[in-house]
Amino acid sequence: MLLYNVKIALKSLRRNPVLTALLISAIALGICVSTTFIALRHVFEKDPLPGRSGQVFNVRLDNWDPQRAYNAEDPNSLPSMISYRDMRALMKSDIPTRQTGTFRASYFIHPDPKAGRPYAEDIRLVFTDFFTMFAVPFQYGGPWDKAADSKPEQVIVIDHATNEKLFGGTNSVGKTVRMEDRNYKVVGVIAPWNPPVRFYDLTQGLGPRVEPIYMPFNFTEPLEIYTNGNSDGWKGFDGDGHAAYINSESVWIQFWAELPTPEKQQAYREFVNNYVRDQKKLGRFQRPLHTEVTSLPDLMNELQIVPPAIRSLSIVSMLFLVVCSLNLVGLLLGKFLARVPEVSVRRALGASRWQVFWQHVVECELVGIAGGIIGMLLSIGMLSMIAKFAPNPEVVRLDPEMVLVSLFLSLGAGLLAGIYPSWRVCSVAPAMQLKVQ
Amino acid sequence: MPIGPIIRAMRHNRMRFALIIFEIALTLAIVTNAVNMILHERGLMQQKSGFDDENLIAISYQPFGAEFREESYTEGSIQADMRAIRAIPGVKAVSVTRFLPWQGGGSSGTWKTEGYGDKFQAQLYAARGEIFPTLGLKVAQGRGFVENDTPAETNVPTRVTIISRALAKKLWGDANPIGRVITSGDGESPRTVIGIIDEFYNPYSWNIGEFVLFTPGRAYDTGGARFLLRTEPGAVKSVVSQLEPRLLAVNPHRVFQTQTIAEIKDRFFSAGTLVIRAMTGIIIVLVFITALGIVGITSLAVSERTKQIGTRRALGATKGDILKHFLAENWIVTTAGLILGIFATYGLNFMLVSQLTDTKMPWYLVVIGVVLLWLNGLVATIPPALRAASVSPAIATRSV
Numbered sequence: 001m002l003l004y005n006v007k008i009a010l011k012s013l014r015r016n017p018v019l020t021a022l023l024i025s026a027i028a029l030g031i032c033v034s035t036t037f038i039a040l041r042h043v044f045e046k047d048p049l050p051g052r053s054g055q056v057f058n059v060r061l062d063n064w065d066p067q068r069a070y071n072a073e074d075p076n077s078l079p080s081m082i083s084y085r086d087m088r089a090l091m092k093s094d095i096p097t098r099q100t101g102t103f104r105a106s107y108f109i110h111p112d113p114k115a116g117r118p119y120a121e122d123i124r125l126v127f128t129d130f131f132t133m134f135a136v137p138f139q140y141g142g143p144w145d146k147a148a149d150s151k152p153e154q155v156i157v158i159d160h161a162t163n164e165k166l167f168g169g170t171n172s173v174g175k176t177v178r179m180e181d182r183n184y185k186v187v188g189v190i191a192p193w194n195p196p197v198r199f200y201d202l203t204q205g206l207g208p209r210v211e212p213i214y215m216p217f218n219f220t221e222p223l224e225i226y227t228n229g230n231s232d233g234w235k236g237f238d239g240d241g242h243a244a245y246i247n248s249e250s251v252w253i254q255f256w257a258e259l260p261t262p263e264k265q266q267a268y269r270e271f272v273n274n275y276v277r278d279q280k281k282l283g284r285f286q287r288p289l290h291t292e293v294t295s296l297p298d299l300m301n302e303l304q305i306v307p308p309a310i311r312s313l314s315i316v317s318m319l320f321l322v323v324c325s326l327n328l329v330g331l332l333l334g335k336f337l338a339r340v341p342e343v344s345v346r347r348a349l350g351a352s353r354w355q356v357f358w359q360h361v362v363e364c365e366l367v368g369i370a371g372g373i374i375g376m377l378l379s380i381g382m383l384s385m386i387a388k389f390a391p392n393p394e395v396v397r398l399d400p401e402m403v404l405v406s407l408f409l410s411l412g413a414g415l416l417a418g419i420y421p422s423w424r425v426c427s428v429a430p431a432m433q434l435k436v437q
Numbered sequence: 438m439p440i441g442p443i444i445r446a447m448r449h450n451r452m453r454f455a456l457i458i459f460e461i462a463l464t465l466a467i468v469t470n471a472v473n474m475i476l477h478e479r480g481l482m483q484q485k486s487g488f489d490d491e492n493l494i495a496i497s498y499q500p501f502g503a504e505f506r507e508e509s510y511t512e513g514s515i516q517a518d519m520r521a522i523r524a525i526p527g528v529k530a531v532s533v534t535r536f537l538p539w540q541g542g543g544s545s546g547t548w549k550t551e552g553y554g555d556k557f558q559a560q561l562y563a564a565r566g567e568i569f570p571t572l573g574l575k576v577a578q579g580r581g582f583v584e585n586d587t588p589a590e591t592n593v594p595t596r597v598t599i600i601s602r603a604l605a606k607k608l609w610g611d612a613n614p615i616g617r618v619i620t621s622g623d624g625e626s627p628r629t630v631i632g633i634i635d636e637f638y639n640p641y642s643w644n645i646g647e648f649v650l651f652t653p654g655r656a657y658d659t660g661g662a663r664f665l666l667r668t669e670p671g672a673v674k675s676v677v678s679q680l681e682p683r684l685l686a687v688n689p690h691r692v693f694q695t696q697t698i699a700e701i702k703d704r705f706f707s708a709g710t711l712v713i714r715a716m717t718g719i720i721i722v723l724v725f726i727t728a729l730g731i732v733g734i735t736s737l738a739v740s741e742r743t744k745q746i747g748t749r750r751a752l753g754a755t756k757g758d759i760l761k762h763f764l765a766e767n768w769i770v771t772t773a774g775l776i777l778g779i780f781a782t783y784g785l786n787f788m789l790v791s792q793l794t795d796t797k798m799p800w801y802l803v804v805i806g807v808v809l810l811w812l813n814g815l816v817a818t819i820p821p822a823l824r825a826a827s828v829s830p831a832i833a834t835r836s837v
Contacts, residue, residue, distance in 0.1 A: 307708045309711070315785075337741075
């Protein structure tokens with residue numbers, strides 16, 4: 001029956017090619033615009049750790065100036081990162097199944113002189129839990145072991161591109177890389193990995209990409225490493241140099257804990273609050289007790305990682321699609337009503353109201369699908385144009401999920417446009433029409 | 438002209454007119470909100486920094502040579518670099534500073550001063566060399582930095598500062614700012630205001646884009662430095678191509694990153710540019726589509742009523758009467774659509790404002806939108822209405 005309906009619909013669409021082209025292009029236009037901006041929003045909003053992101057929590061503590069909130073205009077605001085000393089203390093908890101403090105720094109890589117000039121590179125300091133917690137995909141080797149964390153050992157994990165550059169893409173596990181004045185052994189090579197949002201460090205918004213090199217966090221003190229990411233402070237340092245920096249109230253570390261069950265989350269919140277209460281007794285944390293243990297999706301929401309402008313665009317583009325399909329109602333009405341005599345004959349010969357209704361809805365859906373496919377192709381073009389504006393262009397594209405959404409939207413648009421005209425044409429009384437003829 | 442019969446005639450086609458009303462309402466809501474977003478983004482983009490943005494270049498280096506760990510070596514190298522940069526034809530002025538315009542941030546601190554009750558936040562940048570000629574700013578009041586404003590030892594804080602007019606106004610109103618003292622939030626390192634710059638704007642995540650303290654100082658360390666330089670108009674390209682080779686000749690043991698401020702500014706506004714282009718496209722297509730929709734539906738109405746029109750003409754209605762009938766019908770529908778649209782506009786704006794941080798809808802945008810869409814509706818009705826008017830009265834006598 002469906003096939004038969006499709007056949008009739010195709011015949012009817014062929015009868016007036018200009019009108020059909022008009023119908024299809026209106027849907028195509030609406031689908032192109034709406035798909036483009038919904039996909040754009042989706043790229044940055046989609047879950048970076050499908051199924052697990054709700055178990056990964058970011059920790060923030062309000063260690064700010066007793067007289068002023070972190071953001072002076074918002075008394076409830078608290079720093080987006082934590083201090084080195086607080087991170088050290090939080091790491092002592094055994095409630096989280098995995099945890100890591102992390103920050104970004106800049107180091108010099110000295111390739112084999114034949115391979116190229118030394119270059120500065122962003123590196124990230126992490127504990128080994130980082131790799132499993134954030135599902136970093138490995139091509140060769142894997143994370144370093146816990147012993148390398150605590151000692152720390154001179155080991156690193158490098159990304160695919162660095163492996164290409166330094167080792168020609170071969171399995172480099174066990175080889176060494178010279179950074180500053182030390183040699184580090186490669187224990188793992190990350191497979192090509194390019195999340196649209198650097199979700200484990202949201203302090204710099206949408207811009208930055210994931211870092212190419214990872215080394216054990218505990219080098220921070222012995223090698224006196226400073227962050228080259230954000231660092232906020234409100235209080236002067238006691239003393240000079242790196243030691244004063246890491247003992248200060250300055251915040252520059254992103255801290256993450258994996259808490260798989262509500263009980264653990266509850267217990268951990270308790271632990272964090274108790275830590276701050278203890279510190280209050282020592283004269284620190286003089287603002288009202290305020291800690292936040294926020295899940296990754298909630299944090300992305302709170303920090304508005306997706307620019308408001310892109311959200312607005314996606315809302316407006318959906319309304320645009322609605323207007324496009326409302327427009328079709330008029331055209332389809334005209335088209336279908338012109339066919340009333342023909343339909344009346346079919347009705348008189350025994351076709352039921354439903355059959356006539358379905359036949360017309362199928363025709364509208366064909367228009368919807370045709371327009372949807374054209375619109376989707378157009379939106380792939382649009383997205384590649386928009387990608388030029390993005391910090392990492394290759395992630396701005398239509399993924400399978402969005403292709404489905406887009407198809408669904410085209411079916412919806414076809415239905416929205418077609419349901420009233422189809423109903424009108426099937427509710428005509430055949431006798432009246434036949435008599436007039 | 439009696440409105441009653443028109444309304445009664447419309448009742449027969451409720452759905453069709455409801456459609457137009459919805460379409461017009463949605464179009465008004467989308468167009469006005471889109472224009473509002475465009476104006477908002479444009480406003481941000483047209484905010485003047487006060488600097489000669491088009492002719493500024495930033496080049497930073499990071500050293501890997503061991504010799505740079507000596508402070509005295511770094512110091513000498515900076516001097517040699519500045520000489521080398523000044524020698525490039527087309528370079529007007531150069532400064533060493535961590536200040537980088539239009540990157541959407543920078544460095545800031547919390548400060549205190551007498552005469553202003555609360556602590557306040559402002560951007561802070563140390564600079565060396567001709568920072569104000571480099572940015573293209575004039576010291577409007579007081580004096581600029583001189584060589585011995587910079588203390589000889591590295592760890593001695595500077596004693597003077599030059600601040601923006603906007604900050605001076607906020608702190609002391611119209612009183613003379615020269616000679617006032619600003620300290621850090623905990624009352625340390627006092628700095629005396631020696632000069633005022635009239636213009637300064639560098640967007641910052643807190644609302645302190647116009648508030649700045651410049652201090653004379655090294656603004657570099659053994660880990661590297663950034664030079665900010667200004668070229669003659671149009672010389673940016675040729676200067677950029679010469680910068681790295683010239684500085685590598687001074688010392689090759691380092692890597693460079695060169696950016697023009699124009700590039701940084703473009704990157705900062707990329708989302709805004711995208712919004713403006715996308716919204717402009719949407720508005721144009723939408724107005725066109727709505728007009729097409731009105732033409733389509735009115736045509737349908739005309740062809741359906743050919744017989745009635747013929748009858749009316751046969752009963753003595755003039756062409757003008759028929760034309761007026763359709764125009765009046767459209768006028769009623771469009772007006773109803775626009776009234777609904779005003780609500781929809783504010784509804785959509787509320788949605789955008791409450792979830793997101795866009796701006797409130799100014800009333801004049803709604804008025805302009807209403808007038809334009811009203812005209813749009815009128816123009817779109819004219820072709821089908823003319824066709825209706827040309828229906829011959831003889832049609833009425835013909836049996837269908």
